[in-house]
Amino acid sequence: PVYMGEFGAGVHCFENNKGGLQWVTDMVDICKANNIYFTYHAYHEDSFGLYYGTGTLPDPANANTALINLFTQKLQ
Numbered sequence: 001p002v003y004m005g006e007f008g009a010g011v012h013c014f015e016n017n018k019g020g021l022q023w024v025t026d027m028v029d030i031c032k033a034n035n036i037y038f039t040y041h042a043y044h045e046d047s048f049g050l051y052y053g054t055g056t057l058p059d060p061a062n063a064n065t066a067l068i069n070l071f072t073q074k075l076q
Helices: 020-033 065-074
Strands: 002-007 036-040
Touching (some): 020 065
Parallel strands (some): 002 036
16 A cells, blocks of 8 residues: 655645645545545644644634535545
């Protein structure tokens, strides 16, 4: 098996149609098509997280909802 340590897109990549969500979609699709296991960076941090707010508990009000929905859909 192949394992890709981690990949991610910075918070600003998801703003103003810069393509962050499409890039993550493409990466997940490539990994799934080639049976590559992966880790997304990161679950909870200000720069890359599924949830923003370093030093706090994850808060749904500070979520990257589009990214969470993408992983929910792609990794069912």
